[in-house]
Amino acid sequence: VSWRRGTKGRLSARFAAVRVRVADGPPQRIRDMGAQHLPGEEVWVIGEHRSTGERKYYLSNLPADTPLKQIAGAIKARWVCEQAHQQLKEELGLDHFEGRSWTGLHRHALMTMIAYAFLQSRRLKQAGGGKKNPRPTAPTEPTRRQASHPLRARAAAPNPLSPLPQNPLR
Template sequence: DSRGIGYVVAIRSDVTVHPHDAQPITPSWSGNGRRPQPRYRDKPSSVATLATDRGQQAFTEVTWREGSRGAMRSHFMAVRVRPAGVRVRRLARAAATARGGCWDGVLPEATLLVEWPEQAEEPTDYWLSNLPADTPIAELVRTAKIRWRIEHDYRELKHGLGLDHFEGRSWTGWHHHVTLVTAAHAFLTEQRLAPKADTADSPSTRSSTPSRTC
């Protein structure tokens, strides 16, 4: 968040959250001891409980891409929440301190994305995202599911282009090796995505156009 990087990250079903409209309450100070800190007085619920309580009728069907066996689709729900837990509170307090202010006890909002396949008895996957609240659910799902592409690319880097074949003994050599493998992968990706020329006179991308001499 502090770096301004958007994310959709997979989480476990026991991660706890508050409703997005929950607000911390500061009890009145009696005059003795430390002043009470603002806290959310209602106990947070796990994302699994939240999704199950809403029921499968709250989920909508979303298609995110075409697979080898047809359209990839399932049922999803997106809801605004405030992630809870000690670690989240500490991070929020540290962020407020870094800005030179005092933490008011308000936890940051996020979007909870849940997948509940039609034939499953309960939700199967959960994600948290800091993308804007008005991000369409189809975009959230597409971003969450793009992990398969990353895993495919890594497998191609490792087995097809030799990422794990380095046998040197220096960081410089390792970085040279990774750079060359990455460049090769970028070239192959560009070739895969480039429009295919039907004839010799068809338009093509610069990288797939043969060089000519005058």
């Protein structure tokens, strides 16, 4: 199964999947054997055989009619999530929170995710990604609107990464 194109070409591996019932149902006492779990809901057991010879196994609760290619894509999407989490920690300090409140933790996580989304949008623009059918480009010299108030002049700055103008009230 090939699930997407990577930097070195199509990413593919051999997959096999079968529906099983995992013994995670309610516990049942059977004579002197202690608590045994009854079979639970049906799930997928997926085996992956990589080109390196490595084998990996996964459990998935995707619906029974899910095609194998979609199951493989869902499994492989985890790598993208792990990369994003690693960047959030290393580049933006997601793991640097030392507060004591749940609200503070959520605010810290939200701010790092907003910063991550901003940086990703900048990276995509710089790499030429983004929309497949972009609109016609604007003139090279941006037209500035005259601000009615001196403090609103900051909103008219053409480059979001350029330093902000000095505050005229200082």
